[in-house]
Amino acid sequence: MYIPLLFTGGVYRHDEIEDLVDDxxxxxxxxxxxxxxxxxxxxxxxxxxxxxxxxxxxxxxxxKEAPLVGTEIAVVVPTISIHHLPHPSCDIAEYLRRKGAKTNMIGLSRGVGKRIAMLTLFEKKLINEHDIAVFIFGNLRECITKKFDLLKDISIPVVVTGYPHLTPPEGVEYVPGIGRIVGKFSRESDIQLLEEVAQRVRKLVEMRRSMLGDFDFPPFYIKAEIEKQIPEVIEETCPAPITVKLDGLRVKLPYNKYSERLRKIKLMDTYLGDISRIFPSVIANHTLVKLALK
Structure with missing residues (x-):
């Protein structure tokens, strides 16, 4: 059994940790x-x-133990304009990172206002490429209740935060007590709220892992093989050139140029293309690998 961990320390001699992990x-x-x-x-x-x-x-x-290692999580806010800046989106995203998750912040182009709030087709597809989505709403009960309609086209598990206590739609995890604020989450009560969000995300991650079952080769093993057989990916300057997901990987290489090389990645007596579906992401120059179950 593998245990997910997070090492934080100085750059000097950090390669000794990597060598030990490999050994x-x-x-x-x-x-x-x-x-x-x-x-x-x-x-x-x-x-x-x-x-x-x-x-x-x-x-x-x-x-530290990091239960969310190997997940890609979308943190979704109504907008990143000044109208919705006083919200704890960065605190939530950072807290989930400290639990091992790879988080991506998504600001909606039409997320403001209960009557006109909507998701574009691009935003729906982008959010659904993740393992879990965390939607950060505000203080008003009526507004939040109306914005639950945005979740109808989301096919991945969802956590929603808002200030009032209310009953969410079936299948949606809701964390109350988190509304729009003008400061940073730093008090003990704030940290407890962030921990509650992390625990709800962890619950959905564990539930999805149990539903997915086993793969012929786990995503973290395939990540190592891609780095060996397509060394160009290591030279990419973007954060996490290969992001490990619950059901596959996000490879930050252009689909048109690298899809065939990805399909021909050798995994013992088979090829990656034989045990997965490889297709372009809605994000330009990203390629998704979705593994088939046993």
Whole structure:
């Protein structure tokens, strides 16, 4: 059994963590640099977790469990204009990242106002490419109730936040107490609300994982093989050139140029194209790999 973990520490000697993960038969999922600090999400066999903790302590770094490693989550706000800026979208997105998720912020082009709020076809397709969507609404009960209509065309599990206590539609996880604010979420009560959002997301992730079942090859293994067999992807300057998802991967390479090479990725005695559907994302120059179940 693999355990997902998050290492945070200095850039100096961080490669020793990566080497140890590789030696233990684990897999690096994502690596992010922020000036002199690095954050690495990875998975290792359960029996080797203590070895990772010892190495992190030697490097004066920190190890945390990261239950959302290997997920891509859309954080959806009505708009990123000044009208809706006082909302905790960045706090929620960052908190989910600290749990290991790859988050993408999506601001709607027509999300303002209860009467005219809508999702464009592009926005629907983009949100549905993710594993989970977190919709951040505001303070008004009537407005939030009306905007639940936006979720009808969303095919992935959804978490909604808003200020009032209310009953959401069936199948929607709702977290009350989070409305439009003018400051940062920093109090203990604020952190509890962020943790509640993370727990609801984790619940949906675990539920979806159980529904998906097993694949012939897990996404994190395929990520490692793509990096070996198409080394150009490592040179991409975008964050997380290969994003591991619950049912596949997002490869940030142009579909027209790389789709055939992706299909010919060798996986022991088979090819990636034989066990997956490979198709273009609605985001230009991104390619999606959706794995077939056993």
């Amino acid at each position: 233990l038969g684990g897999f690096i999922i994502q690596k992010n640099f922020a000036q002199t600090e690095v954050t690495i999400s990875f998975i290792v066999p359960e029996e080797d977790v203590e070895k990772i903790r010892e190495k992190a302590a030697e490097l004066k770094g920190e190890i």
